[in-house]
Amino acid sequence: MDIGDCYVGWATDEDIRTRGASGGLVTAMLAAALEKGLVEAVVVLKKLGEFEAVPIVTSDPEEVKAAAGSMHSVPIVLSRYLDYGTKVALPAKPCDARATIEQAKRQQVDIDTTYIVGLNCGGTMHPAVTRKMLETVYKLDPEEIAGEEIDKGKLIFETKDGEEHAIKIDELEEEGYGRRESCQYCAVNIPTMADIACGNWGVVGDLAGKGTFVEINTEKGIKILQNAIDAGAVEITPADDKGKAIRAKVDGAMMKVAAAADEKYLAPIEGSHLDYYMNALADCINCGACKAVCPVCACGEGAKCTEFSSAADTYKMSLFHLVRFVHLMDSCIGCGQCTDVCPVDISLTHIYQRFARPMQEEFEYKPGMDMTTPPFFGVDLLEEGE
Amino acid sequence: MAEHDLYHLKKLITTPLYENYNLVNERRTIMESEEPRIGVFVCECGVNIGGYLDTQAVADYALTLPNVVHTKVNKFTCADSGQAEIQAGIKEHNLNRVVVASCTPRTHEPTFRACCKEAGVNPYQFEFVNIRDQCSWIHMWDWEGATAKAKDLVRMGVARSRLLEPLEESSVPVDQNVLVIGAGVAGMQAAIDFGDMGYNVYLVEKEPSIGGRMARFDKVFPTNDCSICILGPKMVEVARNKNINIMSYSEVTDVDGFVGNFEVTVLHKPRYLDTDICTGCGACQEVCPVELPSEFNENFGIRKAIYIPFPQAVPMRAVLDKDNCIGCKACEKACEAGAIRYDQEPIYEKLKVGVITVAVGMDAFDPLPHNNYGYGLYDNVITTMEFERLLNAAGPTGGHVVRPSDAVEPITVGFINCVGSRDVNENIYCSGGVCCMFSIKNAQLLKEKRPETNHYIFYMDIRSTMRGFEEAYNRARDLGVKFIRGKPVEITEKENGNIIVRVEDTLKGEIANVELDLLVLGTGLVPNEGISEMGSILKLPRSADGFLTELHPKLAPVDTTTDGVFVAGCAAGPRDIAYATAHGSATAGRATRLLSVGSAPIMGITARIDEDKCVVCGVCVDKCPYGVFEIVGTNGDRRINVVEALCKGCGTCVTACPTGALEQSHFKNDQVLAQVRNVFQYGGE
Amino acid sequence: MNENIFTTVCPGCSIACGMYVREKDDGTIDIDWRKDAVVNAGKLCRFGVRLSANLKNATSRVDGNEVEFSDAVTAAGKAIGDGAAFVSVGNTTCEEHLALMKLAESKGAVVNTGMGAFASIPAECHPTMGVGVPLDAIESAKKIVLFIDPYEQYPLLVRRILAAKKNGATVTAVGWKAVSLADENKTIDPANYGSELALDSDSVIIAEINPSTDPDRVMVLLNLAKATGAAIMFMKPFVNAVGCDLASKKTEQKSLDQIIAEINDGKIKTLVCLDSDLIEIMPDETAVREALGKLDNLIVITSRASAITDVAKIVVATEPLYKKAGTVVNAEGRVLVGSGDGTDGIDAVGTLIGQPADLFTELNSAVLATLGIDVVDERVVPAYEKPEYGAMDANPTADAVETALVYAGGPFFWNGIVDDNDFVEMNLDMVTANSLLKGIPVKITSDKGEVVIKYKVSDVAPGVVLSNVKLPMTTGMATSVTVSR
């Protein structure tokens, strides 16, 4: 097994294979990592509502197996749950993986003891928005939903009676439903930065729906998969070129969609930027949630953005935001968390991205894709020919 | 492999070092308990301030600011009378903060700090407001504007002083051993002075012998005495000095630690023979079949693969050039002492020293890359250093100056000055008259040796600045050396090897074509090739010219920005032998201040960390040029260890720290922000 | 390593935002965002975000000494005799409140929710005063009148009002401080509300009832709503104020001021407080401390360590709200349950009144009965009866003072927590008129004393010094003061 190899794999355990999405490979791999002592803990997505799962840490393989089945969750801020150096494996959407890598750069996570099992992602949906969409657009009772998937540009809900209800995503998103805004313009669908990238794209033939396509990205990737194979938890077979091609095609299509959304949401600001930003932030109630959830912010309670700005400041904008803008210019991965938790519905991710994009392009630096030092932490700019 | 060893060794050195110096980390700040009581003293500086803005109005305004309990306008605050008024104010009003609005902290801060200290106010709770250089002197015709600005500046200063914390300057012990890097004339002088004062000196020289550049000169200006004749005895004196430990053919590869406590790693390059047994008899080089160009002789003449650097070498030991050794073992047979050791490995030695003198010297400018004046193209264009060796009785030609093309003794010889100096395409600086005097001296020496010869010196200006130089210049003129003021524009070679120099004689204002048998380039001085590495090892900044920067060009010419490290000789710029020797002694003098007291002060404005806030993200570790920070501990209990004694107080780490856990004492975030936040005010006063 | 996750509501105010509390092996807690929550879609204000930092659990005490829970209960049993007074403002579940009522009844007393307005306004108004309108209804209103500052007092209303604006609503704010999201900010004489505000049945009035609210102000608004047909919603500072109010019998209810007065008159010798810290809740802190000092027995049943637990004779410490079993009813009348299963408070009372262990089930069904529902579904707001009521003549007292320090309220204020609310606000004129220095704290003086505190320049009414933090030198929700450098 080598870096760059692609396989299709599945869980040997029938129960996991049937319950888990596309063959339960990920679940089986995580459980095996725990059972064989490759890791001390695994992050699983505990289902707490019809449309909501939260990441929790467990050392119990049974709990891992129980969590089988793909669920959306918020980006995982690993360091919030675990001490540095804990041997851990986590299932990770591209943004989870990127967040984890950015935390590793800030010494909050030890990348050498962290196995990132990447999952393809076409975007996630906000539970509350999803419910509203089901009631108003699909005219379905949210409690009746059995499963969901995205296929050929359509968002398909399966109800408990086995019926499938499909609507074009574009239409939904036109009306402000569907995926989170940040997901709509996110162009990273395959977690190439993770140790191993898994997903159902590119699984063809009779394995379709029963197997997971995996690409090995690192030595750790080899370790965790080999460990599962040795444990007899999973079986794999080399992926064929047709599969690879299809996977690449899907990815390409998603990127085009993302590019379009980018044009739409991040179109240049008309008129005064300052007014735009002052209005956008006018309702801020200084709750600090955006910082608390930010996966690339390593700071604790005390941080420059909070320590030196106060609700008592008589400013036209809050120093808190301006300092955070600077700190995130090179590091914002656009995960969408800040927008999610903002109590006054400020589209924060959108704003951070507006500041981050030009900087990240100028430095040709894409946060979370590898362990490159963020430019702001750099020591010498002149190397880049100032 | 060796690289790995070195790395491993560094670890061995650094790890204990930091833990040993808790006394440094434990330096405490007395937390402010009492309410600030601030006194503001506004200086008139005669009319320098008082003449251009309303000092009394500034003082009155200051009194309306919170925590200001006393203000006074002084005629001259820095005068004894002014200082007396400050001290009286402190006593009378029980002040715990003092703000002086006068000139610049760069010159007067020490004065007022001392004044406050005497009166019982912590010197770090003194704040300086500059209303002269930044107000009265630059707004001389704007009375209102200057007064208003002065009030703002005072308000900012008061706001800052409110937050100033008392700091204690601590000190660290100073190890009594000394490191001198480079055994040229400057380094040797430093070593001798240190040694004579009774301190143990490690004198590290990368060449197989000490002596440096001077050992290669024939005679030295302006007195024209034989270079090796005066240097030789000095070299022997170094060797004989009980306190000097010569480490020849060795290099400093790493320096850790801080003033008084440097941990130095020295690489002893293998000579492939046992220096304790070798007698320097030279039998080995007699039998060695490998012939190579002799570096000592500027590649004129030959040396063997195993050789003794030069007749007066110290230590008088052979060295085997393994790269060119063919392994015939002839030398081993020839060596009666049986000193040859083909299997020698490099040795890394760890030294602990308190102070360091850097005297890594210079190189002569190399005209080859740009073929300046045809050098490298025409055989009969040579450099001064090459000429020196030809002239030298112990040189390759036994003192006969011959031209390379046909070994004929030249009749007409030309010298071009400022080659590679005062030249926008090479180095803009002047090499301090050194090359002027070289040419003059060499022309003169050859003329004296062979009166039939003619000499031309092409110069831009003659810089005969030091004592006896002008006389030497005149002597050369009297001898008939022709001086042509002009920078040669074209050099051509005739088939007989003669060189034609085309030059405008700017005094006569006419173009001259001078045919020469030999052309000598008066090459300037450039920084030693190893200087950039030495700079980074010692964390010393370098100036645009590439030489090391002294702490102050006039007032601290041998000190550097790194406490406990001093610079001597040409490492800090082109200079002649006398100057370099004086510098060598000067470093010994400066360094002894620390050695004799046995302790070195650590200034107060260093970085501090609040471990409750710190999340150990490690940004500071890379940002710090002095290696103040390191991550210690594992997993849960990881923390940043701060070695304040290494800190120079630039505060860059504080800027980088995202959490605000790092603070620079006396320049804390809220102290600077206090100034920012007092630039503006609401409505009227 | 494993984590416990509790689904619960934020104890900050009567919006009762849904949230998660993560509990690690070592007992440390951290909050998480419950995006599936119908009330707030997972969003939290600063109070919720910083809950884990500010939440301090109480410890059982008798005469200042730490004791076992059971011992504290026994001690309480001895101390609580006839003539004891009971207070529960609504910081706990309906079930616990009901339990306390059982205890009170057994001593021939009632449980006071302490809302003076309820005590002195006719009963037929109470349903309207109690349960407001669904938050979604705010979003679809055509006109919204705010008698509160949503940013400071009820931050999670802001997004609802903003949504309403997107849907074309106009927003008018009537208050001390200009509300930036309002289309117009007014200060109106209550007599002219009707004429100035031009409301109709598509309008929503949002106001607040807290223990110190002047009943006349409430009546004026009730009249306004009645006259215009506008919907009206009274927010409450306590998470389950509505639930406790619904569960309570209103007869003989006393306002907190009355209770303090009766303590001072020696009528009340024993006071039982259920998750109600009078020192924090009442504006005149010193007066309250004085009064409490005169009691023979101050018994506090609470989950939170706070000012009152330091002075109480007996502290019966119960589990924090996120661990409690039981129901909470928020300002819209929505019934919410968490995933906790703790019943300390109820067990305590159970022991005191000699009830069987399984008191909770009984109380729980009683609660559901009162609410007229069989099962709790947080996504459905039960239908509430809101009887007609007659117009009342009300003349709210205006504070006629030169400069008044006014309390804005807000979660941190009502919980006596100093967070980022440690400053006062006044307008630029007042700042320049008193030649205050920028960045230098202001001195505020009342005849009770002075404080030096940070200030912020903002668009507040002339003569008003607005405070979000409790200051020691105040005499009520508004205090006459002077400011100086």
Place this chain on the structure above:
Amino acid sequence: MAEATATGTTSEEWQPKIVMFCCNWCSYGGADSAGMGRFQQPPTVRVIRVMCSGRMDPMFILNAFLEGADGVLFSGCHIGDCHYVNGNYKATIKYKFLKAMVNELGLEDERLKLDWISASEGERYANVVTEFTEQIKKVGPSPLKPEGVV
């Protein structure tokens, strides 16, 4: 001093307020040299001294703007001359971020300037201040200036 005021600048003309950060070793020295040389300049600049340009925290500069600064200058030793090896290199990184920040935020680009000034460049210091002041006068008062501050 009557005659001095007579030739003083006209008070009607709007004078911007500029916050300037200087490193101790070079640009603060430059300010001193400007004084020594009596190089006249408009009284618009308020200098804040830090030890090294590397100490100039973006937070300081952003805060200066929020406070009402019409412009912010910051200055250190020329590249290669840093007293602390490479503090000014790090400053250039911060500056790059700040520039991008200020531009996206919609503050006029002219309001923020980094310029290296050595301790010997007194006249240059004065020129930099004078030119920057003129530049700011052209763009006018900062839109971020809070109401009522002077």
